[in-house]
Every structure is written in structure tokens, then in C-alpha cells.
Amino acid sequence: MGFTALVEEYRGGTLENVHYGAVAVVDETGKVIHKAGDENFVTFLRSAAKPFQAIPAMKRNVPGIYGLTGREAALFAASHRGEAFHIEALESMYRKIGITEDMLHCCAAYPLNEDAKAARHRAREPKRRIFHNCSGKHAGLIALSKHMGWDERTYYEASHPVQREIIETAAYFAEVPAESIPGGIDGCGLPIYALPLHKIAFSYLKLACPDRIGDTATREAASAIARLMNENPQMIADTKFVCSALLADENLVAKGGAKGVYGIGLRKERLGISLKVSDGAEHVWPCIIASILERLGYGNRETIERLYALAPNTIANDGGTEVGERRAVFAWA
Structure with a gap:
């Protein structure tokens, strides 16, 4: 499948676990300049x-039409x-839009x-749809x-206009045919x-560097x-999560997804990064991303330290005693 070892975890000096995956780094033209594993992995x-x-909602100025605050629209x-x-911001948003949770x-x-x-x-509150992480x-x-x-x-159906526009948007950013x-x-x-991973990286490059987007409305929406x-990093995840830690750096636009996938765009450096952890683990994201930034010579050390603070490379037991370590072991091809 084209995966390589990304992170090794040791306990008492003995290798206990290995997280495999792939990484791609592209320049502003979409050319892969660094990779570990298969950059074409889909x-x-x-x-x-x-x-x-x-993007489709931003192109129509939906936040402005409904009078949403930045904190609400970021959701x-x-x-x-x-x-x-x-939850407070979501409930306010729902009132302004005029929708109910059951929708x-x-x-x-x-x-x-x-x-x-x-x-x-x-x-003793029950589960609610508004609590779902995708409710925004x-x-x-x-x-x-x-x-x-x-x-x-029926906004969730693949044939719905909003979903058709989303797939066209994805194709436009990645520069691939929508039908593919x-x-x-x-x-x-x-x-x-x-x-493919390198197309995810290219899409994030454009998100960070929208001057690479030809269509004016799409560029402004991005x-x-x-x-x-x-501007609202804690709204994107929470006070103790990778996405919010990265977005606190105004030079980065970043977002992770389930099963270990992550995308990052770097504005000043004009680079796009994507990664996939094959076992879906998210706790090794900080180790991998911090290592990528270090290898790229990233200048904002504070961002890297925030990642290590979230998930230190030292492994502790349940009582807080240091018992092992985590190492990023991938090499650029």
C-alpha cells in the first residue's frame, strides 16, 4: 500500500509499537518536493x-446574509x-438561520x-445532534x-445541488476531473x-495561498x-487539540480528519502538506507534524512547542511516571 514507518513507540527501551503511513509535501505548483511513503495513496x-x-456557502456570503459572527461562521x-x-455559538447560529436541531x-x-x-x-442530559462534531x-x-x-x-443526498457543488469544488482545488x-x-x-495525498497537500496549499486560485469568487471564499x-482557532476543535494549536499560527491553515488524515498549508513558505496514519491514530499527529515542520526549517518554534505540549514524545504510565518515548522515524525520499 506504499506505507512507511512514521512513528515508533518504545517502552523501557524496547520497541512496542509502530505507526505506518505516508507524507507528501508540495510546492505552489503542486510538485512533490518531499515524501515518505506513497504520495499517490488515495x-x-x-x-x-x-x-x-x-466554500459554496462562503461564495454566497451566507455568514453575512444571516448576520453570523466570525465565531459562528468558523463552525x-x-x-x-x-x-x-x-454549543452556545451553535445555538445562536441556528436561531439566526432559522433552523432547528432536528433538521x-x-x-x-x-x-x-x-x-x-x-x-x-x-x-443527565441525553445525546443531541448539536453535540455532534459536524453540526456546524x-x-x-x-x-x-x-x-x-x-x-x-435533503441537503445530505449526493444528488443535491449543494453536494454536487462541493464535489466540483474539490475537483477544482485538486485539479482533477470530478468524475474521477x-x-x-x-x-x-x-x-x-x-x-491522492499529494492532491490533498496541493488543495491545502491553495487554501493558504489563494492567489493560486484562478476563479475570483472561489479565491475570495477560500x-x-x-x-x-x-481568527477563531478554538472553534475549529477545542482548547486541547491539534487543529486549534496549529491554527493559532496565522501562517498556517490546517485541518485533520478521521482515520489519521491531515492537511496543512503554509503561507510564507508556499507549501502544502498532507499525511495519513494507516492505523487511523490521531495521538501521533503532533509528533509527525512537529517533525515535518522541523525538517522544513519552520521558523515559528512556538507552534512546534505547542504540538509537543499536546502530546509529548515522552510516554508516561497511568501514574505519570516516564516509561518510554515516541520517535518520528520517517525519511524523505
Whole structure:
């Protein structure tokens, strides 16, 4: 499958686990300049697609039409983890758009943030659709459908205009024919698409450097959603997650997805990065991404340290005693 060892984990000096995967780094023309493993490996973007899924709504100025704040509109591209401030912003957004929670196609869930989840359990609250990490994205698509006069109840169907526009957007960013893109159904029930890793990296390069986008409306929409992500990093994930830590750096636009996929665009350096952890592990993202940035000579050490603070390369046992270490072991081809 073209995977290589990305991270090794040791306990007491003995190798205990290996996480395999692939990494691609492209320049502003889409040329692969660094890789580990197969840069052509095709993978579903999952939630790493959210900034691109938000483009159609941003092109129609949906946030402005409904009077949304930046914090609320940023949730169009978020995998929020259900903290109280996320739910407050979502409820405000729903009131402004004029939609109800039962209109969301995503299932009822508890928050992904452990503290937020525990708080809902203590309050004996049931699962809710608004707690689902994709509820902001769904609201954005319903809002766009409402504004365009499209059926608001079937926005999740692949044949719906909003979904057709999303796949055309994905094809435009990746510069591939739309009919060549494999499709599937995401965890939240919406259509999702797959691309080669180097095309994911190229798409994120354009998100970070929208001057590479020829169409004016798409270019302005990409700039707008990326700006909202950087201005509201904690809305995109939560206070203790990789996406928010990276987006606090105004030079980066970044978003991860389920099953270990991640995309990053670097503005000043004009680079795109993508990675896939083959076993879907997310706890090794900080180790891999920090190592990539270090190897690229990235100048903002504070960003790299934030990643290591989230998931130190030292491995501790349940009592907090250091018992092992984690190492990024991939080499550029």
C-alpha cells in the first residue's frame, strides 16, 4: 500500500509499537518536493474536507446574509468538540438561520471533549445532534440550501445541488476531473470524497495561498474561510487539540480528519502538506507534524512547542511516571 514507518513507540527501551503511513509535501505548483511513503495513496479526507465543503456557502456570503459572527461562521469548517462555548455559538447560529436541531442529518452524540462529555453526563442530559462534531458544517449547508431555495431536508443526498457543488469544488482545488474522484459516506452521514495525498497537500496549499486560485469568487471564499479558521482557532476543535494549536499560527491553515488524515498549508513558505496514519491514530499527529515542520526549517518554534505540549514524545504510565518515548522515524525520499 506504499506505507512507511512514521512513528515508533518504545517502552523501557524496547520497541512496542509502530505507526505506518505516508507524507507528501508540495510546492505552489503542486510538485512533490518531499515524501515518505506513497504520495499517490488515495484516502478519504473525512473532516479535513470541511474547509472545502464550506466554500459554496462562503461564495454566497451566507455568514453575512444571516448576520453570523466570525465565531459562528468558523463552525462551518469545524470539528468542534462540544465545549460549552461551541454549543452556545451553535445555538445562536441556528436561531439566526432559522433552523432547528432536528433538521440536521448527523446523529445524536455526546461531545468529543472529555470534560464536556462528563458535564453532560453529570447533568443527565441525553445525546443531541448539536453535540455532534459536524453540526456546524451541517448548519452551513442547510443555510446555503435555504438561501438558494434548494430543498433543506435533503441537503445530505449526493444528488443535491449543494453536494454536487462541493464535489466540483474539490475537483477544482485538486485539479482533477470530478468524475474521477471516489466517493463514500462520512461518519456524519454526508457524502465524502477521496484524493491522492499529494492532491490533498496541493488543495491545502491553495487554501493558504489563494492567489493560486484562478476563479475570483472561489479565491475570495477560500480567503474568507481560512481567515475565520485562524481568527477563531478554538472553534475549529477545542482548547486541547491539534487543529486549534496549529491554527493559532496565522501562517498556517490546517485541518485533520478521521482515520489519521491531515492537511496543512503554509503561507510564507508556499507549501502544502498532507499525511495519513494507516492505523487511523490521531495521538501521533503532533509528533509527525512537529517533525515535518522541523525538517522544513519552520521558523515559528512556538507552534512546534505547542504540538509537543499536546502530546509529548515522552510516554508516561497511568501514574505519570516516564516509561518510554515516541520517535518520528520517517525519511524523505
